[in-house]
Amino acid sequence: MSEDSSDTPHPEELGPHDYLRDRVDDQIRYFDSSAIRNQRSYRILKRTSIICNITTTMTIALAFTVPDEYKVTMGIVALVLSTLVLATYQWEEFENYGAKWEKFRLVAEQLRSERHLYLNKAGRYTADDATNHRSLVEAVESVIRGTDISYFSLMVEPGRRIEKRLEQGREA
Numbered sequence: 001m002s003e004d005s006s007d008t009p010h011p012e013e014l015g016p017h018d019y020l021r022d023r024v025d026d027q028i029r030y031f032d033s034s035a036i037r038n039q040r041s042y043r044i045l046k047r048t049s050i051i052c053n054i055t056t057t058m059t060i061a062l063a064f065t066v067p068d069e070y071k072v073t074m075g076i077v078a079l080v081l082s083t084l085v086l087a088t089y090q091w092e093e094f095e096n097y098g099a100k101w102e103k104f105r106l107v108a109e110q111l112r113s114e115r116h117l118y119l120n121k122a123g124r125y126t127a128d129d130a131t132n133h134r135s136l137v138e139a140v141e142s143v144i145r146g147t148d149i150s151y152f153s154l155m156v157e158p159g160r161r162i163e164k165r166l167e168q169g170r171e172a
Helices: 016-063 068-095 097-119 129-155 158-171
Strands: none
Touching: 016 068, 016 097, 016 129, 068 097, 097 129
8 A cells, every 4th residue: 555645644643742753853863963974074074175285285395305306206296185175175165064064963953952842841832732732843844944945055056155155255
């Protein structure tokens, strides 16, 4: 039997316990793991860039102290290292690991906060259980929906984002 979307309960049709377990906790795990994965990639690229940058400078400085027959080799090494620096920068700009790490971490913490407020009947969750559950669903789904839009904007036209930041910098 195939799953029909009409058979799948909507978030507001799930009971509070099921909604927390099946939707909120699941989304927290997803955003946590995505944040960790993007953080790892971002840090690898940044470390590679820093190491290659420092090594490039050292290679160029040492090129002045080596015999003439090694100067070309030192130049090639410096060129390869500086190319790696540029490649890591461009790869990060293309993949946006740092921005995704930040966004996923922020969303995971927002969802955690809503979960804790709800469980402790604090903040907006001081009404009756039905109202609190409805408020939780609205808040969580709003966070997730906002994430979809933000994530999409991170992935679309990286070059336009840079141009937009430069334009905003000139206007300020």
